[in-house]
Amino acid sequence: MDILVCVKRVPMVGGKVVVTADGQEVDTRMSGFTVSPHEECAVEEAVRITERSGGSVTVLTLGPPEAADQVREMLALGAHRGVLLETDGREWGPVATSAAIAWAVGELGPTPFPLILFGNEAADTGGYQVGIRVAHALGRPCVTGIKRLELTGEGLRAGREYRGAQEEFEVAMPAVVSVKEGINLPRYPSLPGRLRAKRAQITVLRPQWQADGLRKVGLRVPASSATRAQVLGQGADAVPELMRVLGEIGVLPSVARPRAGTGGDGAAA
Amino acid sequence: MSGPVLCLLERDGEGVAAGSLRALGLARSLADAAGGSQLTAVVFGPPGAEHVVGAEPVVADTVPADAAAAGVSDVCVVSGEGLSGYAPLAWARGLEQLIAAEQACAVVAAATDHGSEVIAHLGALTGLPVAANCIAVSPAGADSWQLVRQRWAGSVLEDAVLDAPCALLTVATDALPGDAVAPESGSPAASDGASRPPVRMFGPVLDDADLQVCATESAEQSAGVSLATARVVVGGGRGVGGPEGFAALEELAGLLGGVVGVSRVVTSQGWRPHRQQVGQTGTKISPELYLACGISGAIQHMAGCLTAKHIVAVNTDPDAPIISRAEYAVIGDLNEVIPALVAAIRAAGDS
Numbered sequence: 265m266d267i268l269v270c271v272k273r274v275p276m277v278g279g280k281v282v283v284t285a286d287g288q289e290v291d292t293r294m295s296g297f298t299v300s301p302h303e304e305c306a307v308e309e310a311v312r313i314t315e316r317s318g319g320s321v322t323v324l325t326l327g328p329p330e331a332a333d334q335v336r337e338m339l340a341l342g343a344h345r346g347v348l349l350e351t352d353g354r355e356w357g358p359v360a361t362s363a364a365i366a367w368a369v370g371e372l373g374p375t376p377f378p379l380i381l382f383g384n385e386a387a388d389t390g391g392y393q394v395g396i397r398v399a400h401a402l403g404r405p406c407v408t409g410i411k412r413l414e415l416t417g418e419g420l421r422a423g424r425e426y427r428g429a430q431e432e433f434e435v436a437m438p439a440v441v442s443v444k445e446g447i448n449l450p451r452y453p454s455l456p457g458r459l460r461a462k463r464a465q466i467t468v469l470r471p472q473w474q475a476d477g478l479r480k481v482g483l484r485v486p487a488s489s490a491t492r493a494q495v496l497g498q499g500a501d502a503v504p505e506l507m508r509v510l511g512e513i514g515v516l517p518s519v520a521r522p523r524a525g526t527g528g529d530g531a532a533a
Numbered sequence: 534m535s536g537p538v539l540c541l542l543e544r545d546g547e548g549v550a551a552g553s554l555r556a557l558g559l560a561r562s563l564a565d566a567a568g569g570s571q572l573t574a575v576v577f578g579p580p581g582a583e584h585v586v587g588a589e590p591v592v593a594d595t596v597p598a599d600a601a602a603a604g605v606s607d608v609c610v611v612s613g614e615g616l617s618g619y620a621p622l623a624w625a626r627g628l629e630q631l632i633a634a635e636q637a638c639a640v641v642a643a644a645t646d647h648g649s650e651v652i653a654h655l656g657a658l659t660g661l662p663v664a665a666n667c668i669a670v671s672p673a674g675a676d677s678w679q680l681v682r683q684r685w686a687g688s689v690l691e692d693a694v695l696d697a698p699c700a701l702l703t704v705a706t707d708a709l710p711g712d713a714v715a716p717e718s719g720s721p722a723a724s725d726g727a728s729r730p731p732v733r734m735f736g737p738v739l740d741d742a743d744l745q746v747c748a749t750e751s752a753e754q755s756a757g758v759s760l761a762t763a764r765v766v767v768g769g770g771r772g773v774g775g776p777e778g779f780a781a782l783e784e785l786a787g788l789l790g791g792v793v794g795v796s797r798v799v800t801s802q803g804w805r806p807h808r809q810q811v812g813q814t815g816t817k818i819s820p821e822l823y824l825a826c827g828i829s830g831a832i833q834h835m836a837g838c839l840t841a842k843h844i845v846a847v848n849t850d851p852d853a854p855i856i857s858r859a860e861y862a863v864i865g866d867l868n869e870v871i872p873a874l875v876a877a878i879r880a881a882g883d884s
Contacts (some may be wrong), residue, residue: 279854393653400657431748445814477662499865500873506873
């Protein structure tokens, strides 16, 4: 089966996120880029399916010319073909992005891609809708947030957890599925995989931008996210202080709660 | 903007789900700001659901009781064949027809898996834009809305303008306290106490394609403390050092009546299963205490504990990002600190 997986280039943020001086972007001068974690799992899932039952995996991204790097990362994981929907670098909203992907599916030739995979949501913008909008544009059924995927000949069985219960869906193909991290544990790229990815030809298409209806005014980091912890001590010596704090918070088992005013002798109730 | 604000309600065992109550709060303030629009709570159910009182599923019983407290003008039960379970496209089709019938000015849902999915389908069906994970929304002129929404699962906030005749919104379920929009406590409908809002029925026209995707729900998972609702979470990260290091954290979690949560590094290494991951791509937790051990505090991880009441970090590195996000910290090796803490709790219990 020929599977299309759509991924997004996003900043690789670590311990801190910084917004550029003009408030328009996340500052990436000190960070690299990666694909959203859910999408890496989508690529892994597609590669596993084709390893089991044949076919090919095409990885597609929409972004600036540099986004080809992320396509190559996914080729190194075992995807067969790469497609870049090249933009001028401005942010594309979910409406424009999904229209471009649906258009590209037609442009990519006779292969109908019975299965199109997405990540559940992009790590950065978190719009939760590109996969669903593509499904509508192509007239296909869609399930999202999937953590278990099983092909059943004509269709697929997909599962996820919701509020502590298991939800199962049976869907006819062609279909669109968005997955979540945890559906599998993605492999590390092999050396031959990296070499193949480096040499691979990437198909470049240039879709039309369109307005989205949701206009970004600016970005900011919430103020409440910068405090500094009160240090209770070093190593095991800090345990009495830690016990006092846990007692104040009220999470110690009742028999272990130090009694107020007993000088911390730990007298049991 | 004369039409009502529609708010999709999800139910859990105790009535309206917490995320939906937050969505109701935002919807109420939006309806007030839009010049006193009606606020209609929308629930889905099987045929006749609106008549079922005192039985399970208790659509017309539990929902209005909660809804009245949140200032709801009326409750609309969207019912029909095939709507006894969760069917995302059919729900969106029902909302699409309800928007058209009532000239609704906004549809609001909690940014849960179900809420996000239904609103995205609704956006695709109507061709309208969607603003996901909002924490504040207000009208900004004709067919225009000013809003604040989460990016990076809440680590970054976006100020945005939504241009749409009907605003399709999901509401973040875990906005930081300082960022959140508190429900308007003094709104007129909320003050008349016990009187329940009227319940009415809406029957959408659905075809087979709308009902092609519907969920079969299996039995509840085994009881026990769940990560999402645990009162105490003992977190372990790279500093735990390997799969065997989690025994001490499990022991501590057991003593505190809590559960173990882990960072993304831990699940990527295969040390622990993904269902224990706390973070943007794992579970969001909201405990009284999050004791984060050997966790550096990447924003991917911290996005999963934005609403933890107290964060205590145990880390060898005094400059780790977690130290600037925690309330208290112990600087040291968790492999010394945690066994010593376990011993202290046991000693206190034995004495």
